[in-house]
Amino acid sequence: MNTEEHALAMIERVRSKPLRFRDERVTMAHGAGGKATQALVEGLLAPAFGMTELADAGAVENLALTTDSFVVKPIRFPGGSIGELAVNGTVNDLAVSGAQPLALTLSLVLEEGLGADELRAEVEAIARAAAAADVHVVAGDTKVVERGRCDSMYICTTGLGRFDPRAQLSPAALRPGDHILVSGAIGEHGTAIMLARGEFELAAEIQSDTQPLWPAVDALLEAAGASLRCIRDATRGGVASVLNELARASGVAIVVREAAVPVHPAVAGACEILGIDPMYVANEGRLVAFVAPEAADDALAALRAVPGCEGAVEIGEVKTEPPGLVLVETAFGGRRVMDMLVGDPLPRIC
Amino acid sequence: MKFVDEFRDADLGQALAAEIVATVEPGRHYKLMEVCGGHTHTIYKYGVDDLLPENVELVHGPGCPVCVIPMGRVDDGIAVAHEDGVIFTVFGDMMRVPGSRGTLLEAKAEGADVRMVYSPLDALRIARENPEREVVFFAVGFETTAPSTALTLMRAKAEGIRNFTCFCNHVTIVPPLRALLESPDLRLDGFIGPGHVSTVVGARPFEFIPADYDKPIVISGFEPLDLLQSVHMILRQLAEGRCEVENQYKRVVPYDGNTQALRVLEEVFELRPHFEWRGLGFISHSGLKLSGAYADYDAELRFTVPGIRVADPKACQCGEVLKGVIRPWECKVFGTACTPERPIGTCMVSSEGACAAYYNFGRFAREREVV
Numbered sequence: 001m002n003t004e005e006h007a008l009a010m011i012e013r014v015r016s017k018p019l020r021f022r023d024e025r026v027t028m029a030h031g032a033g034g035k036a037t038q039a040l041v042e043g044l045l046a047p048a049f050g051m052t053e054l055a056d057a058g059a060v061e062n063l064a065l066t067t068d069s070f071v072v073k074p075i076r077f078p079g080g081s082i083g084e085l086a087v088n089g090t091v092n093d094l095a096v097s098g099a100q101p102l103a104l105t106l107s108l109v110l111e112e113g114l115g116a117d118e119l120r121a122e123v124e125a126i127a128r129a130a131a132a133a134d135v136h137v138v139a140g141d142t143k144v145v146e147r148g149r150c151d152s153m154y155i156c157t158t159g160l161g162r163f164d165p166r167a168q169l170s171p172a173a174l175r176p177g178d179h180i181l182v183s184g185a186i187g188e189h190g191t192a193i194m195l196a197r198g199e200f201e202l203a204a205e206i207q208s209d210t211q212p213l214w215p216a217v218d219a220l221l222e223a224a225g226a227s228l229r230c231i232r233d234a235t236r237g238g239v240a241s242v243l244n245e246l247a248r249a250s251g252v253a254i255v256v257r258e259a260a261v262p263v264h265p266a267v268a269g270a271c272e273i274l275g276i277d278p279m280y281v282a283n284e285g286r287l288v289a290f291v292a293p294e295a296a297d298d299a300l301a302a303l304r305a306v307p308g309c310e311g312a313v314e315i316g317e318v319k320t321e322p323p324g325l326v327l328v329e330t331a332f333g334g335r336r337v338m339d340m341l342v343g344d345p346l347p348r349i350c
Numbered sequence: 351m352k353f354v355d356e357f358r359d360a361d362l363g364q365a366l367a368a369e370i371v372a373t374v375e376p377g378r379h380y381k382l383m384e385v386c387g388g389h390t391h392t393i394y395k396y397g398v399d400d401l402l403p404e405n406v407e408l409v410h411g412p413g414c415p416v417c418v419i420p421m422g423r424v425d426d427g428i429a430v431a432h433e434d435g436v437i438f439t440v441f442g443d444m445m446r447v448p449g450s451r452g453t454l455l456e457a458k459a460e461g462a463d464v465r466m467v468y469s470p471l472d473a474l475r476i477a478r479e480n481p482e483r484e485v486v487f488f489a490v491g492f493e494t495t496a497p498s499t500a501l502t503l504m505r506a507k508a509e510g511i512r513n514f515t516c517f518c519n520h521v522t523i524v525p526p527l528r529a530l531l532e533s534p535d536l537r538l539d540g541f542i543g544p545g546h547v548s549t550v551v552g553a554r555p556f557e558f559i560p561a562d563y564d565k566p567i568v569i570s571g572f573e574p575l576d577l578l579q580s581v582h583m584i585l586r587q588l589a590e591g592r593c594e595v596e597n598q599y600k601r602v603v604p605y606d607g608n609t610q611a612l613r614v615l616e617e618v619f620e621l622r623p624h625f626e627w628r629g630l631g632f633i634s635h636s637g638l639k640l641s642g643a644y645a646d647y648d649a650e651l652r653f654t655v656p657g658i659r660v661a662d663p664k665a666c667q668c669g670e671v672l673k674g675v676i677r678p679w680e681c682k683v684f685g686t687a688c689t690p691e692r693p694i695g696t697c698m699v700s701s702e703g704a705c706a707a708y709y710n711f712g713r714f715a716r717e718r719e720v721v
Contacts, residue, residue, distance in 0.1 A: 007679035010686050011709075025459040035691045200468060268351050274468075332574045333360045334397010336711035342690040 019043050033236025034341030057097035064099030064161040066090060071154050077196035079207030082155055083125030085284060088210050090159040091133045095214040096231040096287055098167025101133060106140040107156040112147040133212035166221040173229040174250035178318040179296035181289045183216055183303055184311040185262040186239050187278035191270050204266040211285035216306045220289055223302035227295035233287050237341045240279040242288050243326045244340040251323045256316035259331040280341045357573030366578040367401040373585040380406045381537060382584055383674050386544035387414030387702030388572050394711035396574040409674035410704030412526050412630060413544050415491040416443045417696040417703045420628045421660040423519055424449030427488050430517060430653045431462040437480060438464045439473035440488040443700040448693060450660045470502035477514035486649045489518045493550040496520040496638060497611040500618035503647050515649035518639050523547045524555050525636035526627060531563045535675050540584040543569035545599045552607025553597045560593040571599040618644055628662060628696055629669025668695035671704050678708040685709055
């Protein structure tokens with residue numbers, strides 16, 4: 001074995017070990033959805049509660065339960081706002097678990113001094129988004145903290161759904177040969193937020209992709225049924241993180257064709273300037289679906305028929321070797337590893 | 351994307367790759383160093399080396415500005431960041447570079463007001479908006495980024511902004527290259543010259559490389575086709591027995607550089623007698639500090655910086671990697687104790703660092719089969 005192979009084998013051994021939470025303090029990286037987040041969840045939270053499989057929603061008999069907090073800054077951005085996000089984020093966690101969303105609870109943490117108009121606008125946004133997603137807000141809570149202790153408002157929603165009997169989804173269910181679909185162009189939510197912060201003096205017509213995904217999941221289940229292996233919504237950490245998590249969970253390799261991944265030209269341009277790969281940028285209304293080969297064409301056609309998912313495409317395939325790794329066939333004709341996000345997407349400086 | 355996709359055309363890439371194969375001498379092994387971290391990043395991101403023949407090896411050089419900052423300077427920066435009333439501004443890549451006692455990201459979690467900026471002008475804006483606070487900008491980079499720091503300082507002076515200082519870690523490109531070429535364990539056939547830095551300094555300062563050391567150098571752009579063409583140009587020089595400075599990046603790099611930017615550098619900075627480089631040690635006249643006219647804006651004069659020299663961690667072989675003596679995976683701690691999430695050496699921190707680039711993108715050699 002030469003030194004390079006030896007080094008690679010060592011890395012694979014280190015990577016296959018369960019992640020440990022070893023940091024002395026929480027840093028922003030723990031919230032970015034990449035490796036540090038994974039270490040926090042797998043190394044501290046899951047063992048504390050005896051959770052073995054980490055899914056987007058937990059199962060209580062035939063009901064699915066999930067919870068999420070929203071701390072987005074700024075609270076309004078092109079294509080949406082925190083209120084809309086708080087509904088869609090939670091119903092989407094239910095949907096990609098194969099559960100039809102039924103009800104939400106809503107918890108508001110408000111900053112002293114928040115304008116009543118701003119609050120009213122967000123409450124209305126929540127009501128509109130809930131109606132669009134066909135769920136009811138059935139309970140809630142409000143808290144107020146001193147000015148400066150929270151940024152305008154934080155929202156926490158808990159969602160209840162009913163598992164669909166057609167769904168047999170699991171992150172460990174991927175099999176070699178499965179096809180990988182995405183429901184539309186990627187990276188729009190994260191890019192819209194970055195530009196809305198106004199830190200870059202960049203302007204582009206980019207709207208958040210926030211939307212409820214149950215209709216898309218419903219269509220996929222109808223078309224592919226038990227041939228649908230797993231679905232994920234590609235939120236923090238983007239499509240790259242979803243692919244890595246599932247490659248690990250299923251012990252398979254994933255190959256993505258870079259040229260096939262749909263990216264809006266404005267998103268590609270902004271990411272190019274900032275030195276960020278759109279594959280790592282957050283989405284709030286995009287799912288990644290893994291489908292057995294025989295059902296892939298039907299699943300893709302069904303997905304494209306759903307409003308908001310017209311741009312769905314196939315981006316790659318599940319393979320056997322090397323297990324746990326995600327590989328990208330670059331548009332230029334080379335090949336590279338696409339690892340999980342480390343830290344926040346830090347742009348290069350020169 | 352217009353003006354970008356043209357430089358990433360796969361068919362042209364294959365055609366160039368075929369030309370390269372036709373140019374190499376069978377049986378001869380070529381070692382070419384790309385000096386700039388931006389090139390390293392491109393090579394791995396697009397899999398450029400997958401298109402090269404086996405006997406053309408790319409060696410990653412010392413041109414990642416984040417990677418060459420020694421631990422002691424990071425410690426100094428963190429000490430300033432912890433001072434009362436300071437807002438410490440820094441480029442994103444620097445946030446995760448380990449000093450001897452943690453990173454700026456950790457200093458932020460401990461309560462220091464550390465803010466990521468994308469331009470020194472952003473730091474100046476923060477100073478303007480927070481007149482009661484002291485705003486410090488952690489300046490890093492070669493002649494590529496130094497002019498923007500210089501312009502920012504000139505603007506601060508013109509506007510009379512007093513609460514803004516610069517912790518200057520700017521470095522120059524020629525001295526480390528000379529140090530590298532003097533190093534006895536170095537075996538290289540040619541250089542892929544740094545494109546961005548050359549937009550400022552031009553191609554002329556690299557003439558000593560063919561003149562004094564008999565190595566060809568081609569200044570290269572950063573798109574995958576740029577790199578393939580530059581490799582081809584170097585190989586052709588070698589095949590034809592030529593040895594000179596060539597400029598592949600003519601669309602941006604004038605042979606004599608950007609005279610206006612050079613004038614600005616001249617006004618705001620002066621050379622330090624010596625500056626420490628991670629892994630390479632002290633190199634004479636390789637670092638910049640603020641000139642006397644800008645002493646009021648020098649963070650090293652306004653604050654107490656510990657200035658303690660910290661030896662590189664024992665296990666870390668960043669120095670050998672930066673010199674191209676070993677490849678990233680030949681380092682004892684590569685990928686095991688030293689990973690992008692827990693870097694020991696700086697080559698693992700920035701996405702332009704040779705180790706991080708290889709770890710993130712290049713770990714999968716093309717010979718290994720995907721099935």
